[in-house]
Amino acid sequence: xxxxxxxxxxxxxxxxxxxxxxxxxxxxxxLDLTLEKGRLYVLIGxxxxxxxxxxxxxxxxxxxxxxxxxQGSLRLNLGNQWVDIYRNDLPVTELRRRVGMVFQTPNTLxxxxxxxxxxxxxxxxxxxxxxxxxxxxxxxxxxxxxxxxRDRLHLPAGILSGGQQQRLCLARVLALDPTLLLLxxxxxxxxxxxxxxxxxLLLNLKERYTILAVSHSLSQARRLGDKVLVFNEGRRVGxxxxxxxxxxxxxxxxxxxxx
Amino acid sequence: xxxxxxxxxREKISSRQLRRASRQEAxxxxxxxxxxxxSGLAVGAILGFLAYFSLPLxxxxxxxxxxxxxxxxxxxxxxxxxxxxxxxxxxxxxxLLAYPLGVGLCxxxxxxxxxxxxxLVLLAVRLMTGVPTVVYGFVSVFLLVPLIRTWFAQGTGFxxxxxTLTLSLLILPTIVLLTWAQLxxxxxxxxxxxxxxxxxxxxxxxxxxxxxxxxxxxxxVILGFGRAxxxxxxxxxxxxxxxxxxxxxxxxxxxLTSHIALVLATDSTSLAYQSVFASGLILFGxxxxxxxxxxxxxxxxx
Amino acid sequence: MDEMHRxxDHGFIWFxxxxxLLTLGALGLFLGFLGVNGLAALxxxxxxxxxxxxxxxxxxxxxxxxxxxxxxxxVYLVVLSSLLALPLGIGSGVYLAQYASPAPKRLFxxxxxxxxxxxxxxxxxxxxxxILFLRKTLFPQANTCLLLSAVCLALLVLPYxxxxxxxxxxxxxxxxxxxxxxxxxTPWQNLVHILLPAxxxxxxxxxxxxxxxxxxxxxxxxxxxxxxNAGTPQSLTDKYAAxxxxxFYLAAEHRTTGELAQAYGAALILLLLTGTLYAIAYWxxxxxxxxxxxxxxMLRR
Numbered sequence: 026x027x028x029x030x031x032x033x034x035x036x037x038x039x040x041x042x043x044x045x046x047x048x049x050x051x052x053x054x055x056l057d058l059t060l061e062k063g064r065l066y067v068l069i070g071x072x073x074x075x076x077x078x079x080x081x082x083x084x085x086x087x088x089x090x091x092x093x094x095x096q097g098s099l100r101l102n103l104g105n106q107w108v109d110i111y112r113n114d115l116p117v118t119e120l121r122r123r124v125g126m127v128f129q130t131p132n133t134l135x136x137x138x139x140x141x142x143x144x145x146x147x148x149x150x151x152x153x154x155x156x157x158x159x160x161x162x163x164x165x166x167x168x169x170x171x172x173x174x175r176d177r178l179h180l181p182a183g184i185l186s187g188g189q190q191q192r193l194c195l196a197r198v199l200a201l202d203p204t205l206l207l208l209x210x211x212x213x214x215x216x217x218x219x220x221x222x223x224x225x226l227l228l229n230l231k232e233r234y235t236i237l238a239v240s241h242s243l244s245q246a247r248r249l250g251d252k253v254l255v256f257n258e259g260r261r262v263g264x265x266x267x268x269x270x271x272x273x274x275x276x277x278x279x280x281x282x283x284x
Numbered sequence: 285x286x287x288x289x290x291x292x293x294r295e296k297i298s299s300r301q302l303r304r305a306s307r308q309e310a311x312x313x314x315x316x317x318x319x320x321x322x323s324g325l326a327v328g329a330i331l332g333f334l335a336y337f338s339l340p341l342x343x344x345x346x347x348x349x350x351x352x353x354x355x356x357x358x359x360x361x362x363x364x365x366x367x368x369x370x371x372x373x374x375x376x377x378x379x380l381l382a383y384p385l386g387v388g389l390c391x392x393x394x395x396x397x398x399x400x401x402x403x404l405v406l407l408a409v410r411l412m413t414g415v416p417t418v419v420y421g422f423v424s425v426f427l428l429v430p431l432i433r434t435w436f437a438q439g440t441g442f443x444x445x446x447x448t449l450t451l452s453l454l455i456l457p458t459i460v461l462l463t464w465a466q467l468x469x470x471x472x473x474x475x476x477x478x479x480x481x482x483x484x485x486x487x488x489x490x491x492x493x494x495x496x497x498x499x500x501x502x503x504x505v506i507l508g509f510g511r512a513x514x515x516x517x518x519x520x521x522x523x524x525x526x527x528x529x530x531x532x533x534x535x536x537x538x539x540l541t542s543h544i545a546l547v548l549a550t551d552s553t554s555l556a557y558q559s560v561f562a563s564g565l566i567l568f569g570x571x572x573x574x575x576x577x578x579x580x581x582x583x584x585x586x
Numbered sequence: 587m588d589e590m591h592r593x594x595d596h597g598f599i600w601f602x603x604x605x606x607l608l609t610l611g612a613l614g615l616f617l618g619f620l621g622v623n624g625l626a627a628l629x630x631x632x633x634x635x636x637x638x639x640x641x642x643x644x645x646x647x648x649x650x651x652x653x654x655x656x657x658x659x660x661v662y663l664v665v666l667s668s669l670l671a672l673p674l675g676i677g678s679g680v681y682l683a684q685y686a687s688p689a690p691k692r693l694f695x696x697x698x699x700x701x702x703x704x705x706x707x708x709x710x711x712x713x714x715x716x717i718l719f720l721r722k723t724l725f726p727q728a729n730t731c732l733l734l735s736a737v738c739l740a741l742l743v744l745p746y747x748x749x750x751x752x753x754x755x756x757x758x759x760x761x762x763x764x765x766x767x768x769x770x771x772t773p774w775q776n777l778v779h780i781l782l783p784a785x786x787x788x789x790x791x792x793x794x795x796x797x798x799x800x801x802x803x804x805x806x807x808x809x810x811x812x813x814x815n816a817g818t819p820q821s822l823t824d825k826y827a828a829x830x831x832x833x834f835y836l837a838a839e840h841r842t843t844g845e846l847a848q849a850y851g852a853a854l855i856l857l858l859l860t861g862t863l864y865a866i867a868y869w870x871x872x873x874x875x876x877x878x879x880x881x882x883x884m885l886r887r
Contacts, residue, residue: 089764091688116306122770132761134780144779149770201770305772312774313685319677320686323748324697326741330704333715388605391598405606408613414864416802418830419853422837423616453612487595514705516805521837541707541805548714548809564711571703579699 036102037062037205037235038083043097045078045087052078054259055097062102065231067246068239070256076239079256080207083237084124085110085117103204122149125198126207130214131190133182138174141182142197149201164200168192168226188219195226206230208238212245224249243280246270255279334568337561340554355527355538362559366527368566370537373530374447374519375512382452383505386459387494393460394467394489406464412457421521424450429522438534440524445533447523454518455511459504466500467493503581510574514567516541540567624854627847633657651845653852658818659732659826660801666736666822667743667800668793675744675796676789679751684777702745710809713738717810730811733822738806743796750792754785787874791867798863802856804830814839829856 038060045053052075060066068076081087082099100109103123108114134141142161146152152160161178165171170192174185182193191211198206208227212220227236227249240246246253247270255263263279352363389409396402428449433441467489474496478488494501516539519525524536525546538546540563547560634652643654678698682691713734720728762784766776782789812831819826829852836849 084768086764086768089767118305118770118772120770121768126768128761128765128768130761132765134765135784145769145771148775148779197769309772309774313681316677316681316685319674320681320690320694323674323678323701323744324694326744327697327701327704330701330708330712330741333712333719334708337715337718385605385609388598388602389609391602392606395599395602405610408610410868411861411865412613414798414861416804416830416856416860418802418804418833419620419857420616422833422849422853423620425837427616427619453616456609484595487591490594490598510703514703514707516705516707516808517834521834541705544707544711545805545808548711560711561715564708567705567708571705571708572700575699575703579696 033102033107034105035062036060037064038102039098039100039107041098043082043099044095045075045082046092046094047087047090048092052259053082056261058254058261060235060237062235063232064251065227065236065238065249066252066254067250068237068254068256069241069243069246074256075259076256077209080126080209080237080239083110083205083207084121084126086121086126088117101205118149122201123203124205124207125201125203127191127194127198127209127211129210131187131194133185133190133193136182137179138182138185138193139178141193142200145197146200160200164196165193167199167230168196169222170196186219188215188222191215191219191223192226195223199230203234206234206236208236210239210241213241220245331568334561334564338558338565341558341562353529362555364540364543364559364563364566366529367538367540367543367563369529370519370523371513371539371541371567371570373537374444374451374523374539375509377444377448377533378451378455378512379505379508381448382456382459382508385452386456386463386504386508387501389456389460390463390467391489393464394493409457409460412453413461417454417515417517418521420450420454421517424518424522432534436534439536442522442524442536443534444523444530444537447519447537448533450522451512451515451518454515455508458511459508462504462507463497463501466497499581503578506574506577506581510571513539513570513574514541516545520545620850620854620857623847623850624857627851628854632848632851651848653829653832653848653855655816655818656827656829656832656852657855659812659816659828660830662732662819662826663736663739663807663828664797664800666732667739668797670736670740671743671747671796672793674740675747676751678744679748679789680755680777680782682748683752683755684773684781698745698748701741702749706742706803706805707809709738709742710806712741713806713810729823730809730825731823732811732819732826735807735810735812735826736822738810739800739803742803742806743799746796746799747792750795751785751789754788754792755781757788758784787870791870791874794863794867794870798860798867801863802830802860804834807831808834829859 036059038058040056040058040060043053043056043058044051056079068079070076078087082095083101087093087095095111097111098109099111100107101124102108103115108120110120134144136144139161142164143157146157146160162171162175165174170189173189174193177184182190185193191214195211211227212223215223224245227238230236231251238249240249250270251267253263253265253267253270254261255265351365353365354363355366389405393402393406393409396405424446429441429446431441432443432446433439474492475488478492483492519539520542523538523542525538525542526536527538527543528536530537544560544563544567547556632652633654678694682694682698686694714730717728717730717734758781762780763776766780767773771779807828808831811825812828813825814827814832814835816825816827833849833853833856836845836852840846840849
């Protein structure tokens with residue numbers, strides 16, 4: 026464990042023997058993985074390969090679905106403090122604050138644009154009235170939404186376009202000051218232009234947060250990922266650095282096998 | 285640009301706040317559980333009281349007296365068997381009338397669902413659920429009963445027939461709406477397939493949809509039966525209340541439900557009271573049987 | 587075989603039209619009969635008899651032959667039973683939808699289903715038995731009264747509240763259920779700020795149905811304290827009058843045509859009351875469905 030400890034500060038997560046099943050169906054099988062801080066990982070694989078379930082392990086959202094059984098350990102480095110999230114080192118609500126998730130289809134709350142951000146700030150962070158507006162503006166600027174919505178803050182979030190809603194969800198998550206970002210096919214429901222904008226955003230954000238993104242598109246994986254993790258039938262079957270993605274025959278071969 | 289937001293939010297939530305929040309959660313959870321517990325115990329309480337007051341019957345060995353065919357309290361006869369028969373007869377006859385009518389109505393609404401009158405009929409049926417039972421009974425007393433009396437020139441008009449007609453009107457919406465809900469949710473693919481094969485709407489209904497919804501249809505029967513057997517007002521106001529087994533539809537009958545109401549309205553001996561609680565137990569048993577039948581229907585075994 | 591099928595088809599079409607016409611005809615006859623006779627009786631005298639309305643409402647003067655006390659009695663019943671049933675019912679529904687683990691959920695679910703299937707007369711019998719029991723033990727003075735009826739009515743409508751609350755919450759689309767949790771909301775925060783507002787229409791329609799049921803019930807109050815002649819109830823332990831029973835009583839025991847006319851009027855009033863309530867509940871439910879369908883269509887874009 027010597028070298029690992031030495032580099033522990035540079036790591037974001039340590040996963041050992043992680044298995045997840047829902048009832049009789051096993052979705053993730055004995056995963057081992059190490060994630061480094063400040064990198065953008067893209068997960069690809071066929072549907073049903075367990076990518077979303079894997080993502081949901083990080084914020085324990087799997088437990089909201091019936092019959093979930095998780096084994097193994099998942100340790101996260103939150104603020105230079107290692108936390109084993111399945112051993113209740115941290116209350117689950119606090120965990121979910123620090124591990125922010127953006128879903129495939131934007132699930133804005135049925136409230137105003139502003140309230141989408143102020144409500145979590147109030148309830149989860151306990152911020153007071155004075156601190157909130159500053160934070161809201163900051164979050165919206167992070168996702169380049171501020172200029173677009175600053176005069177529409179009180180309108181229902183539903184009037185925004187799909188791309189804007191997704192950026193709002195991202196802003197909402199950033200406002201809570203997370204350490205790790207989980208993105209489940211974030212551009213799947215968006216048109217080309219909006220997807221581009223989000224991808225640009227992610228490339229900027231990765232310097233400050235560790236990002237795990239599931240993608241359905243190989244080209245997106247190539248564009249975004251520092252590292253690409255390939256999943257098949259509940260296991261990680263390949264890891265590729267950015268450099269290997271361009272020409273790698275290994276990469277092509279693996280893809281042909283899987284898809 | 286700083287690494288994180290301009291606020292140190294990480295330490296904002298003190299551990300004391302977190303603990304307080306979780307205590308609050310536990311309190312709320314406990315309160316809600318308490319509410320559920322009370323609701324659950326209500327059933328037990330009802331059953332308990334019914335059983336408690338029927339116990340003397342068993343202990344004093346008078347159960348046999350209750351299970352008799354004659355109810356003449358002033359002569360010491362406390363048999364409630366005629367009432368059991370009355371309940372079942374009325375419920376089955378109402379169902380016999382209401383069920384085909386209900387299926388026919390469903391067929392109408394389905395085949396005419398694009399037309400305004402189809403939707404109108406559905407709306408009318410939905411509104412029927414809003415008519416109070418006592419109003420059904422009341423109108424029947426002054427509309428239906430005289431009609432029967434003059435038409436058949438026999439009896440008072442307060443009869444099995446009058447009660448059946450009104451009761452079927454009462455349970456009709458239950459049957460129609462339940463069956464309609466089933467039909468509405470049948471997979472669109474099945475309906476497209478039927479249309480592609482050249483079925484007319486009624487063919488589609490008869491040969492494909494209704495068989496597919498057979499489970500729902502059975503549930504409608506069971507639920508309708510439950511409602512019919514549990515109704516008090518219609519039987520009380522229209523069936524004549526004679527504690528006998530009717531020889532013809534124009535004769536009077538008495539159900540378990542109206543028996544309970546009638547006996548408790550008059551001062552009676554304790555054995556009469558006990559017969560009432562025994563009636564209650566039997567009704568409870570019927571309701572439970574209906575419930576179990578519905579559950580068994582819903583189970584994957586079917 | 588073809589002939590046979592065609593015959594059945596046509597037969598069924600004829601039959602379905604017949605069914606619709608019969609039903610509409612019967613319904614029309616019923617409502618028309620009630621409407622004609624009831625409208626004729628609708629006037630202030632219906633409610634207040636010979637006395638002046640203002641005096642009756644404010645000064646406590648008896649309303650003579652009017653149905654005002656019955657109307658007030660019904661209102662009191664509904665309000666009291668709702669006060670009892672709403673917290674219990676909605677609380678239980680919330681618990682079953684959100685917090686209960688599978689085993690207690692099945693158990694309580696079964697108890698609630700059973701409660702829902704119990705005929706109303708048995709609720710009344712339960713209340714009666716309760717009084718008998720209390721008389722033998724703690725309160726020899728116990729008697730059937732407004733409070734007892736309210737308790738039994740609350741038990742009657744409890745299942746409606748529980749089931750509609752539970753199904754409204756469970757029927758919410760998965761993204762809504764999970765959004766708040768993924769942000770770090772506690773289950774209670776999630777419930778109060780997101781889930782309950784989203785499910786509010788369904789829950790509201792359940793409440794309205796419960797209120798309607800409490801207003802129209804006759805069997806329960808028959809055994810637990812309603813009487814034909816009573817003023818407006820002054821305390822919880824009074825006997826009282828209520829509209830459904832008043833109608834029932836007059837149907838059986840009316841002595842003059844005036845009293846019969848009053849019965850028609852009362853029946854019309856009660857019908858309008860419950861009819862409106864059910865119509866509102868149905869409209870709420872219908873618009874609720876549309877809201878979600880629209881949202882799903884938008885998201886599928």
